[in-house]
Amino acid sequence: MPMMPVSAMRFFATTTSDNLHKPKPKTGIVLMNLGGPANEDEVHDFLLRLFSDGDLIPLPLQKYAAQVIAKRRTPKIKEQYNQIGGGSPILKWTRQQGEMMEKVLDKISPETAPHKHYIAFRYAHPLTPEALSEMKADGIERAVAFTQYPQYSCSTTGSSMNELYRQLQEWDPERKMKWSVIDRWHTHPGLVQAVANHIVAGLEKYPEESRDKVVILFSAHSLPMEIVNKGDYYPSEVAATVEAVMKLLKYRNSYRLVWQSQVGPRPWLGPQTNAAILGLGEKGFNDQLLVPIAFTSDHVETLFELDLEYGEEAREAGITGLTRAESLNADPVFIDAMADIVKNHLKEADSSPISKQFKVRCPGCTNETCQNTRDFFDE
Numbered sequence: 001m002p003m004m005p006v007s008a009m010r011f012f013a014t015t016t017s018d019n020l021h022k023p024k025p026k027t028g029i030v031l032m033n034l035g036g037p038a039n040e041d042e043v044h045d046f047l048l049r050l051f052s053d054g055d056l057i058p059l060p061l062q063k064y065a066a067q068v069i070a071k072r073r074t075p076k077i078k079e080q081y082n083q084i085g086g087g088s089p090i091l092k093w094t095r096q097q098g099e100m101m102e103k104v105l106d107k108i109s110p111e112t113a114p115h116k117h118y119i120a121f122r123y124a125h126p127l128t129p130e131a132l133s134e135m136k137a138d139g140i141e142r143a144v145a146f147t148q149y150p151q152y153s154c155s156t157t158g159s160s161m162n163e164l165y166r167q168l169q170e171w172d173p174e175r176k177m178k179w180s181v182i183d184r185w186h187t188h189p190g191l192v193q194a195v196a197n198h199i200v201a202g203l204e205k206y207p208e209e210s211r212d213k214v215v216i217l218f219s220a221h222s223l224p225m226e227i228v229n230k231g232d233y234y235p236s237e238v239a240a241t242v243e244a245v246m247k248l249l250k251y252r253n254s255y256r257l258v259w260q261s262q263v264g265p266r267p268w269l270g271p272q273t274n275a276a277i278l279g280l281g282e283k284g285f286n287d288q289l290l291v292p293i294a295f296t297s298d299h300v301e302t303l304f305e306l307d308l309e310y311g312e313e314a315r316e317a318g319i320t321g322l323t324r325a326e327s328l329n330a331d332p333v334f335i336d337a338m339a340d341i342v343k344n345h346l347k348e349a350d351s352s353p354i355s356k357q358f359k360v361r362c363p364g365c366t367n368e369t370c371q372n373t374r375d376f377f378d379e
């Protein structure tokens with residue numbers, strides 16, 4: 001079994017004296033997400049892991065290029081995290097979501113209880129080996145890989161699944177843990193309801209007489225066009241979430257889907273969120289409600305990019321009515337949705353451990369690990 005680095009031991013928040021009295025968990029649910037640096041000292045290693053990941057950013061001489069880019073980018077990104085309180089809140093929110101989800105699941109799915117969540121971030125602690133080590137110590141036999149990205153992209157969920165596959169070759173070569181996968185949930189009614197509720201709450205902050213003129217700007221992290229053109233599911237699944245939310249809201253306001261957080265010089269999917277804000281402002285739409293649609297908790301791209309960076313650009317352009325709907329974070333409606341997704345999955349997982357959609361790789365995918373991952377989890 002691979003050794004657990006000492007630095008990782010502090011993430012075993014669940015192995016407290018409290019938990020010594022808890023019964024052995026029957027079902028382990030691994031919440032997989034990107035992760036973020038908890039403080040400024042973690043920024044460099046976060047970026048190094050991120051730029052080393054060929055599933056996210058394929059680079060020539062990947063290892064070397066990652067070192068150079070991470071070092072160069074660290075001061076700028078440190079400054080962004082400093083402006084949002086020193087670190088990413090993703091771990092705090094994911095822990096809270098996991099704990100709340102466990103409680104709901106134990107009630108609504110007693111046959112698979114007790115449930116316990118584990119966290120496997122792709123680029124920050126706790127990393128996949130830390131989750132697997134904890135699961136092994138708990139004696140988990142039944143495990144669910146539950147992506148926390150509602151919409152599937154090879155660059156996000158695909159990368160996390162490939163990493164889980166690689167790590168399991170080392171951590172569980174005898175395949176003692178039985179796995180199944182929740183790879184997307186972009187139109188789950190609970191997700192759609194939770195986002196719709198946050199939009200309604202956001203709209204209520206505008207005066208009643210002008211409320212129906214507010215443009216709802218759904219903003220998702222963009223993707224490089226190279227990935228889009230390989231056939232990545234993400235753009236159409238994000239659009240499907242947007243449509244489901246607007247249908248529930250009976251299309252009460254105008255809306256657009258826009259894309260944020262482009263990095264580097266190559267072409268990315270647009271329109272860019274900041275350009276859209278300014279463009280709509282010029283056309284007389286002063287009131288705009290930003291809605292993060294592809295990430296379920298706050299992170300640097302909501303707290304810094306949307307709130308601070310784009311907020312300032314908008315003010316400078318004379319746009320006074322730009323606001324943002326709250327992220328889902330620990331909203332109980334959203335937590336119920338998480339639990340419902342897992343419960344429904346567990347009912348079907350013995351016969352279908354992976355979804356039909358996950359079985360089909362992108363038409364343009366040339367990465368053999370993607371096929372090995374699917375073959376591994378489809379047993």
Ligand SMILES: C=CC1=C(C)c2cc3[nH]c(cc4nc(cc5[nH]c(cc1n2)c(C)c5CCC(=O)O)C(CCC(=O)O)=C4C)c(C)c3C=C
Nearest residue numbers: 035036037056057088153155156221223263294299300301
């Ligand atoms: C659905 C969400 C995300 C997709 C899709 C996504 C794709 C993607 N990202 C990069 C490059 C970077 N992303 C960075 C940070 C970052 N990305 C997401 C989400 C998605 N990324 C989040 C939530 C975060 C921030 C985490 C936090 O701490 O709050 C960064 C690091 C920051 C920076 O250097 O600007 C990079 C780089 C690519 C290339 C990509 C698709 C291929």
Ligand SMILES: [Fe+2]
Nearest residue numbers: 034221222261
């Ligand atoms: Fe990103």
Ligand SMILES: [Fe+2]
Nearest residue numbers: 154365367370
């Ligand atoms: Fe792939």
